[in-house]
Amino acid sequence: MASIDKPPLGTPTVKWRFPDIHPEGRKYVAIAAAIALLSLFVFDFITWPLVFLTFGVAAFFRDPIRVTPQGEGMLIAPADGLVTMIQRVELPPELRGPQALGEAPMVRVSIFMSVFDVHVNRTPITGTIRHVIYISGRFLNADLDKASEENERQHFIVEDKNGLRIGFTQIAGLVARRIVSFTKPGDMVVAGQRVGLIRFGSRVDVFLPEDYAAQVTLGQRTIAGETVIARKGGAAVTGISQ
Incomplete structure (x- = not known):
């Protein structure tokens, strides 16, 4: 029977990714994005500040994965x-x-x-x-x-x-x-x-x-x-x- 090679200890199996946005915040991100898009057709000089605001709202509601220590006490x-x-x-x-x-x-x-x-x-x-x-x-x-x-x-x-x-x-x-x-x-x-x-x-x-x-x-x-x-x-x- 052929042996199954196991990856050596320490081999990375997790990659970094952008944190998810918590569902509680998605509507606020959508509202900010919609306002930024609307400004492109009405007051385009404030579009970029509103784009940055949209990213700020998304960052506020980020919900990263956490690894909790296990044990008593x-x-x-x-x-x-x-x-x-x-x-x-x-x-x-x-x-x-x-x-x-x-x-x-x-x-x-x-x-x-x-x-x-x-x-x-x-x-x-x-x-x-x-x-x-x-x-x-x-x-x-x-x-x-x-x-x-x-x-x-x-x-x-x-x-x-x-x-x-x-x-x-x-x-x-x-x-x-x-x-x-x-x-x-x-x-x-x-x-x-x-x-x-x-x-x-x-x-x-x-x-x-x-x-x-x-x-x-x-x-x-x-x-x-x-x-x-x-x-x-x-x-x-x-x-x-x-």
Whole structure:
């Protein structure tokens, strides 16, 4: 019997490609493209700026493939962006109580997303969506601490197979005007799965259980679905990224 040659270890089998555009954004790309095309016949001097705007809208709604680390005792970043705050805070009222995250203060890791970041958000753990709580509010700069209490926001609570509950919050910002959820209570999700999107600049907060230590530092950039932001029983990473 003829032997089957196997490719040597390290042989590349994946090629780079342009990220897909998330379905939530395709209509906006189509609208921008239509306006750019119309300007060609009406005000052709603004056609090129509108073409660049179309590419910008497409880039905003890009939805790249992510490879999520596998294993126990890890929390995965729910958002692309800059870690701007790591501090112990009182829980938002919506996340308090025995059916939520309890009453004790928790460490909050805040990830700020600029308009240049990917805005598709992902769940930090595998489990069941227990709560999705939407709250209308203001549109302050999402980088401000008070934005977590005053801005439009949406809380998620995910419970894993061992009963661990993780809460994270999508917060709208100055430019963001819509928080979109892809899941509902009762849905099963796996770590790194897409759960929502915030349009045009915003922030995501993650609340760490007491026995989880932050694995990111202030100023560090995270990648949704890939960066490990906290680990159970580990030592906290300290310092400020330069």
